[in-house]
Amino acid sequence: MRNALLIAWREFAENAKTRGFWFGILLFPMIWIIGAQVPAFLAKKGTPTRNFVLVDRTGRMAAVVEAALERDEQRRQGEAFREWASARLVPGGSLPLAKGEFDLGQALGEVGPMLRTNVGSFESPSPRFRRVEPPPGITIDGDLNALEGELRSWLREGRSYVPVDAKVPVSLFAAALILEGKTSNAAPVLRFWSENQADTALREKIDNALSADFRLREYVRLGIDPKVVSRVENARAEVVNLSPRKAAGEERVGIADLLRQWAPSAFVYLLWVAVFSIAQMLLNSVIEEKSNRIIEVLLSSVTPVELMAGKLVGIAAVGLVMVGSWIGTLFLVGFWMAGSAAASGAASGGASGLPMELMTLLGDSWILPAFGLYFLLGYVLYSAVILAIGSTCNTIKEAQNYMGVIVLLMMVPLVAMTFIPRDPNGPIATFLSWIPPYTPFVMMNRVTAGPPLRDVLGTLVLLVACDVLAIWACGRIFRAAVLRTGQPASISQMWRWVRGR
Amino acid sequence: MELESVSKRYGDFRAVDGLSLSVPQGCIYGVLGPNGAGKTTTLRMILGVVEPTSGRVSVLGHGSAMSVRERVGYLPEEKGLYRKMKASAVIAYFATLKGMSRRQADLRARELLDRHGLGLFADVKTEALSKGMGQKVQVLASIAHDPDLVILDEPFSGLDPVNQGVLEEIVRDLKERGRTVLLSTHVMAHAERLCDRVVIISGGRSLFDGTLAEARRVVPAKVRIRTRDSLEPLQDLPMLRELRSLGDGRWEFELEEGADPQAVLEACFTNQVRLSHFSASEATLHDAFVRLVGPAAREASYR
Numbered sequence: 001m002r003n004a005l006l007i008a009w010r011e012f013a014e015n016a017k018t019r020g021f022w023f024g025i026l027l028f029p030m031i032w033i034i035g036a037q038v039p040a041f042l043a044k045k046g047t048p049t050r051n052f053v054l055v056d057r058t059g060r061m062a063a064v065v066e067a068a069l070e071r072d073e074q075r076r077q078g079e080a081f082r083e084w085a086s087a088r089l090v091p092g093g094s095l096p097l098a099k100g101e102f103d104l105g106q107a108l109g110e111v112g113p114m115l116r117t118n119v120g121s122f123e124s125p126s127p128r129f130r131r132v133e134p135p136p137g138i139t140i141d142g143d144l145n146a147l148e149g150e151l152r153s154w155l156r157e158g159r160s161y162v163p164v165d166a167k168v169p170v171s172l173f174a175a176a177l178i179l180e181g182k183t184s185n186a187a188p189v190l191r192f193w194s195e196n197q198a199d200t201a202l203r204e205k206i207d208n209a210l211s212a213d214f215r216l217r218e219y220v221r222l223g224i225d226p227k228v229v230s231r232v233e234n235a236r237a238e239v240v241n242l243s244p245r246k247a248a249g250e251e252r253v254g255i256a257d258l259l260r261q262w263a264p265s266a267f268v269y270l271l272w273v274a275v276f277s278i279a280q281m282l283l284n285s286v287i288e289e290k291s292n293r294i295i296e297v298l299l300s301s302v303t304p305v306e307l308m309a310g311k312l313v314g315i316a317a318v319g320l321v322m323v324g325s326w327i328g329t330l331f332l333v334g335f336w337m338a339g340s341a342a343a344s345g346a347a348s349g350g351a352s353g354l355p356m357e358l359m360t361l362l363g364d365s366w367i368l369p370a371f372g373l374y375f376l377l378g379y380v381l382y383s384a385v386i387l388a389i390g391s392t393c394n395t396i397k398e399a400q401n402y403m404g405v406i407v408l409l410m411m412v413p414l415v416a417m418t419f420i421p422r423d424p425n426g427p428i429a430t431f432l433s434w435i436p437p438y439t440p441f442v443m444m445n446r447v448t449a450g451p452p453l454r455d456v457l458g459t460l461v462l463l464v465a466c467d468v469l470a471i472w473a474c475g476r477i478f479r480a481a482v483l484r485t486g487q488p489a490s491i492s493q494m495w496r497w498v499r500g501r
Numbered sequence: 502m503e504l505e506s507v508s509k510r511y512g513d514f515r516a517v518d519g520l521s522l523s524v525p526q527g528c529i530y531g532v533l534g535p536n537g538a539g540k541t542t543t544l545r546m547i548l549g550v551v552e553p554t555s556g557r558v559s560v561l562g563h564g565s566a567m568s569v570r571e572r573v574g575y576l577p578e579e580k581g582l583y584r585k586m587k588a589s590a591v592i593a594y595f596a597t598l599k600g601m602s603r604r605q606a607d608l609r610a611r612e613l614l615d616r617h618g619l620g621l622f623a624d625v626k627t628e629a630l631s632k633g634m635g636q637k638v639q640v641l642a643s644i645a646h647d648p649d650l651v652i653l654d655e656p657f658s659g660l661d662p663v664n665q666g667v668l669e670e671i672v673r674d675l676k677e678r679g680r681t682v683l684l685s686t687h688v689m690a691h692a693e694r695l696c697d698r699v700v701i702i703s704g705g706r707s708l709f710d711g712t713l714a715e716a717r718r719v720v721p722a723k724v725r726i727r728t729r730d731s732l733e734p735l736q737d738l739p740m741l742r743e744l745r746s747l748g749d750g751r752w753e754f755e756l757e758e759g760a761d762p763q764a765v766l767e768a769c770f771t772n773q774v775r776l777s778h779f780s781a782s783e784a785t786l787h788d789a790f791v792r793l794v795g796p797a798a799r800e801a802s803y804r
Contacts, residue, residue: 010594
């Protein structure tokens with residue numbers, strides 16, 4: 001026991017000194033930050049102002065479209081301002097609710113007293129869309145085909161030009177042509193030309209503006225009060241989402257219930273990542289000792305089971321510290337976000353309240369211990385198998401061949417994770433629960449859905465038995481294989497070792 | 502330490518075949534044999550790293566070296582260290598595995614390194630040490646916990662003559678302090694200088710087990726004389742095995758095992774064979790080894 005702990009401590013200390021460990025600790029939070037911030041950053045800064053030409057053959061619609069785009073732009077500026085201001089509030093300060101049109105001067109006047117001093121000035125984001133005058137030499141009143149032909153070549157070649165009303169050259173993102181409807185009472189036609197078919201925002205905004213305007217005019221023409229229409233259109237059926245599992249009076253399905261359903265997937269993923277983050281360490285630790293022949297000295301000092309157990313505990317602890325640090329970071333960031341969200345006066349319980357909800361969810365039930373148990377048992381099972389693989393190989397390259405099989409095996413829970421939460425007690429989930437390599441993954445997915453007690457107890461017993469068996473069998477393979485050099489062992493050879501021949 | 506008709510089979514291959522050994526306490530015991538003779542397997546069985554297929558092992562009065570592992574030190578044949586650990590940390594780590602406290606082990610590691618001229622390298626990672634230094638560190642690691650029985654598998658391989666000398670001193674020092682040393686080698690000169698007793702094994706069997714003097718006697722001593730007289734009177738001497746003429750009145754006798762060359766001199770004297778030259782040469786361990794192992798080893802290398 002003492003020796004196993006000594007070995008565990010050395011493995012832990014040596015692996016915790018490696019760069020890989022610290023990269024691992026920092027990498028995940030970095031991926032989160034990048035994953036969360038970069039798209040938002042790109043959306044804000046990365047998309048350039050889209051310049052477009054608007055040709056209105058109806059004579060009425062250009063103003064409608066421009067007004068709609070202007071309203072949108074105002075809202076965008078207002079949001080940017082609120083975001084800027086909420087990060088610069090004095091402690092305890094709050095932002096007034098947004099209302100009406102955004103006006104920077106007015107907004108600054110209202111919010112100013114709430115802001116800390118020396119916050120700098122607010123820089124309005126550049127506009128999302130800008131209508132520009134058509135390229136020189138294009139007559140917009142002429143023949144439609146000729147006009148489109150010319151616009152088309154400008155768009156295709158992406159040439160830039162200086163519009164008559166501007167000073168800097170622009171290149172066209174799109175050309176929108178609005179034509180009269182085919183009959184006198186039909187909606188107008190939008191012909192939208194653009195090289196970029198991925199960014200559909202401008203097309204949709206013009207389309208919505210035209211459609212809304214047309215509908216409104218139709219209501220008026222048919223003698224219907226637009227206010228009535230608006231009221232009718234906004235009417236909705238009242239939906240109450242209930243769960244039969246919950247106590248009377250608390251049946252309402254809230255965010256905690258959604259978490260209850262989806263949090264397990266997070267844990268499944270965490271187990272997956274945890275196993276893979278230490279796989280290389282496990283393989284390295286045995287293969288280094290085998291290739292250096294240190295193993296002989298060790299085996300003259302400790303039993304193979306002590307050595308095996310020590311390595312398992314030490315390296316597993318490294319992985320747990322890594323995973324723990326990720327979870328810790330998640331909660332810290334969550335609390336920080338929740339804190340700043342509360343400060344800016346936003347309603348709590350939104351996305352920023354998630355960690356809180358998660359905490360309550362995990363804190364007040366047997367779910368957390370169940371997760372912990374399945375996580376640890378699964379972790380030990382995979383670690384023991386990987387360690388045994390390492391002990392039969394002389395080089396990392398040999399070990400990679402076997403690891404390929406493990407990776408394939410472990411793909412199944414990742415795929416299963418997408419459908420098991422929808423039918424957590426269905427036949428596929430139940431079947432997979434009883435296949436030991438998948439038991440921890442599938443059961444973590446199922447525990448929040450209240451699986452039958454016999455499944456929970458049965459799989460726990462199965463998993464414990466498998467862990468014991470795996471450690472015992474791996475100990476035997478380990479013992480027989482560690483002093484071997486030359487060819488890696490075949491499966492049948494390993495089987496003979498397990499049987500002790 | 503004792504082995505009683507110990508065998509180890511790997512499938513059909515008999516690595517060690519009915520080997521018996523008895524190593525008295527406080528001596529330096531050499532395990533000699535050609536490549537593939539079963540030396541390393543024998544040592545591994547003594548250590549309990551490999552379990553014998555049959556037979557009995559007794560180490561320091563116990564059935565298994567594992568139960569007295571704190572009192573046994575081991576240096577394997579192929580040398581290696583944790584590359585990323587410091588020299589002193591490696592020695593201390595192995596010492597803690599042998600039951601020393603962490604503090605004690607650390608002090609001991611530094612003291613050993615200081616005493617053997619590696620004090621400056623105590624905090625250097627082993628990957629930065631030269632091969633010889635690394636090997637010295639490993640030897641120190643095997644004796645850091647002050648074991649009663651030290652098993653060294655080919656300790657001299659890869660060391661330069663100066664460091665071989667240093668290692669010999671370490672081994673003699675262990676003996677002086679009453680420790681038992683079991684070492685395997687195929688360099689006879691080391692065995693001859695160090696060992697009190699040797700066992701010569703080949704093909705997994707013991708061919709010889711005894712003191713160095715006994716080993717030398719395996720090979721007949723040779724006597725050379727020069728005389729103008731007839732050798733007729735000596736023909737019937739029982740201790741003479743073979744007589745060869747080297748020409749010009751010079752002769753060489755091979756003596757029976759255990760015969761004393763002095764007896765030849767005496768016989769010459771009593772039979773009035775007048776000698777102008779007499780020399781007796783005792784066989785070396787090398788001769789004994791080649792004679793015992795030679796045919797089998799050559800055969801093995803042709804297979």
